[in-house]
Amino acid sequence: MKPGTTSAACTALLKRDLALTWRRRGDALNPLLFAIIVVALFPFALGPEAQILERIAAGTIFVAVLLASLLSLDSLFRSDLDDGSLEQLVLSPHPLSLLLACKIAIHWLTTAVPLIAAAPLLAMLLHLPDSVLPVLLAALALATPLLSLIGAICVALTVALRRSGMLLTLLVLPLIVPVLIFGAGACNAAQAGLPYAAPLLWLAAWLVLALVLAPLATAAALRISLT
């Protein structure tokens, strides 16, 4: 049998993953619900004063989004491993890193984009000043793909394990500390009236770097896990 072209394989994979997510659309909204709950808990713990909430708003939203994407990472390869299609991907004649990049892109599109879309709501709950909101959205748009890409490497390393939840957290957290620092840092700088372009540009630079390197690393990690 003659294998199809690589672009046809990528399109098929994108369509399949989108269809699978659509059929389980209830599950896909879980991370969003989780982020809203986490953000809603903070006023209960810290009190309803607008000044305190305003001060912690950007950081809290960032941590909530980070935890929500962490929660959704486990599902990146889980069902594919269970039904055997992950092995088929590894065995396919097309570049594995490209196929995995497609999977990561769909995962980001279905879990992180709803979170970014809900960010204005979360910002409103915590009284984030309106002027900071564009910076928050820009920082989230740069930081969430980074989380997906870096997280994918760690998921690939732990995919063969039955229970990987806590371990996955331990692997991912030290790797995404810089993303959190610069993402939330940009928002805090904007809130304090300081220039915020530099941290955003750093995030963008890392994103470009990760876009190239992370799929390659994910493919290498997956090959180790599935031998």
Next chain:
Amino acid sequence: MPACTGTMKMSPLVLWFHKLGSPPYFYRLAGRFLPWLYAIALVTGAVGLYGGLVVAPADYQQGDSFRMIYVHVPCAWMSLFVYAFMAANSFVALVWRIKLSETLAMASAPVGAAFTFITLVSGSLWGKPMWGTWWTWDARLTSELVLLFLYLGVIGLYHAIEDARQAARAAAFLALIGVVNLPIVHYSVVWWNTLHQGQTVSLMGQSKISSSMLWPLLTMAFATHVYFFASLLARSRAALLALESGKEWVRGIAQAREAHAHG
């Protein structure tokens, strides 16, 4: 492969290096080195501690509290040295698939984590009388904490996967990702720290260290290095026995032990 035909002549050094990669040879050689390394580590450690805690004069600013550096600083150096050693072995293990490098990398992870932990605890104990607080989000402390998490991730991944060789390769891969990550973490923490708080703490104040304070520190650094290699060899020997438990040479060692015990 022409190198394996046996007709080609290898230089003695290359031959020795190839032999070192064989588990039985390494096991025997490490066993011969081990008592010496432990002895050297013990003696130099005792001399260094005596020099640091008794002989060296008290600091004119910090008093006797400064003596914590004789534990803290060598451990901090070791926490980075061991990570570099682990990463170098991980690289060799992944690229050339040398079993011994996998073992060495995984055997060094718990020792490195222990050094990192001691660094954090001793720094915290020193910070309480000096800075008036157990913990501050200083760039170095934060980086060291992230380093500890990286070590724990490597150890956790290694123990979570059942097949020992696959586990070692996955954990080695993680260790290499950590190498890329560590400088990024360090510089981002420095940036974050300067953005948020002006509190900068210079570790030694203005005082330049005098030679009477320096030699115990260098002795301690030497002792911790030797101790690390002793501990590494002991751990690798145990790990190799477990990994190769079905092999002839391990059976030979077990039988020899049994004969010795009964005879």
